[in-house]
Amino acid sequence: METGWAGRDGSSGQADEGPGGGLARYVVAATLARVADGGAVVAVVLMVTTGGGPGWLAGLLGAAITGPHLAGPFVARALDTARDGRTVIAFACLFHGVALVGAVLVYPYSWVVSILLLILSGLVGPLLTGGVSSRLPAIAGADRRSQRRAQGWDVATYGIAGTVGPSVVAAVVAWANATVAGLVLAGAVVVAAGLMRLLPYAPPAGAASEVPRPVRTLGLMISNGPLRRTLYLTTAVASSVAVLPVIAVASAGALGVGHAAAGVLTAAYGIGGLIASAGLMVRPLTGEADRSMMLFAGAVAAALALVAVTTVFWAAVLAYAMAGLLNSGFFAATLAARSEYAPPAARGQVFVWIGALKITAGSAGTALAGSVITTGIHLPLAAATVLTLAAAAIALAEKR
Structure with missing residues (x-):
């Protein structure tokens, strides 16, 4: 029989206010931080390309x-050892903003220095995603329904940031230039830093000596059934849905539309995700997070298969929207699993470990899809469907 760590109820150390006020500030702060984190990639790429730089440099x-x-994960331990985790995240926001400002301003003079500054900025990126999410259990309220509803809001911040960030960058580039776009993103993350400090305080779960080191934390996650399944289901789904933007462009001809219509497909995916997050705010997930992850992973595999067999454009739009909707449900289930199964003394590290591996898996999925797409449009989708379905089946068999 498997045993998991009991999750903290998140109520201790909360400020003398209802969770609603803290949650509202959390949503604004998280959205601003993630807009800056996600939009920065677009800004620096456009900074090179609009300036006439080579593609390899972009x-x-x-x-x-x-x-x-x-x-x-190797910088995330500070979240669990600090006397006040809000300070760690606020500092990460400021550090990200300052490094980004330096990178875009120094680029015309030295792209090497610009790259070094961007590397420093990227090191704290996971603290703006998974690290910020690790603060949510202490803000949302003690009961599971409040926690699950707050996780729906958290999913929405990712969806909004993924849509608004690149859109803001594109708009500013059209109005001014990519350097100004980078400065705007840096300003957003500095504002996020101030809001992070205004979140309700939550004391550390234990003494710093009780917090495991990053590699030890990963080992604990692998040895714990629910967290192990969270880990490999997250990476499998992330790498699988990452093929969709590549497929959207490659399949335009087969669907009888121009390549510009690929934007409609990816927008449908994003809208589906936002609809799901809105639904999760009204009707939070119920039941065991472990089981919910498996069910949603299987549903995502079915949506990917639907995208693969669709030959009509409007049907493809619906299939992409369904994939986005189900992936957001899966994401909410993984947030619940991280909150409820992570050891209190390493919760921040668990959030960041899974978030970092998710981003890496997504990048790998996109790269692999791009490299094999010339072999056949349906090959990446078939591989993604099989991978996700296999991960869900293994998780179900392992749990049983």
Whole structure:
């Protein structure tokens, strides 16, 4: 019989206010931080391309800010050892903003220095995603329904940031230039830093000596059934849905539309995700998070298969929207699993470990889809469907 760590109820140390006020500030702060984190990649790539730089340099600058996310777990221990985790995240926001400002201002003079600054910015990126989410259990309220509803809001912040961030960058680039866009994003994350400090205080779960080191935390996650399943289901689904933007472009001809219509498909995916997060705010997930993850992973595999067999454009739009909707449900289930199964002394590290591996898996999925798409449009989708379905089946068999 498997045993998991009991999750903290999140009520201790809460400020003398209802969770609603803290949650509202959390949603604004998290959205601003994630807009800056996600939009920065677009800004630096456009900074190179609009300035006449080569494509390889644009890719190098983009990788410089995303690649270091994998090192995030090795800086995340501070979330669990600090006397006030809000200070750690606020500092990460400021650090990200300052490094981004330096990178865009120094680029015309030295792209090497710009890359080094972007690497520093990327190192704290996971603290703006998974690290911020680790604060939510102490804000949302003690009962599970309040926690699950707050997780629906958290899913929405990711969806909004993924849509608004690139859109803001594109608008500012059209109005001014990519350097100004980078400065706007830096301003957003500095505002987020101030709001992070205004979140309700939550004391550390224990003494710093009780907090495991990053590698030890990963080992504990692998040895704990629910967290192990959270880990491999998250990476499988992330790498699978990451093929959709590539497929959207490649399948435009087969669907009888122009390549510009690929934007409609990816927008449908995003809208589906936002609809799901809105639904989760009204009707939070119920039941065991472990089981919910498996069910949603299987449903995502079915949606990917539907995208693969669709030959009509309007049906493809609906299939992409369904994939986005189900993936948001899966994401909410993984947030619940991280909150409820993580050891209190390492909750921040658990959030960041899974978030960092999710980003890495998504990047790998996109790269692999791009490399094999010339072999056949349906090959990446078939592989993604099989991978996700297999992960869900293994998780179900393992739990039983």
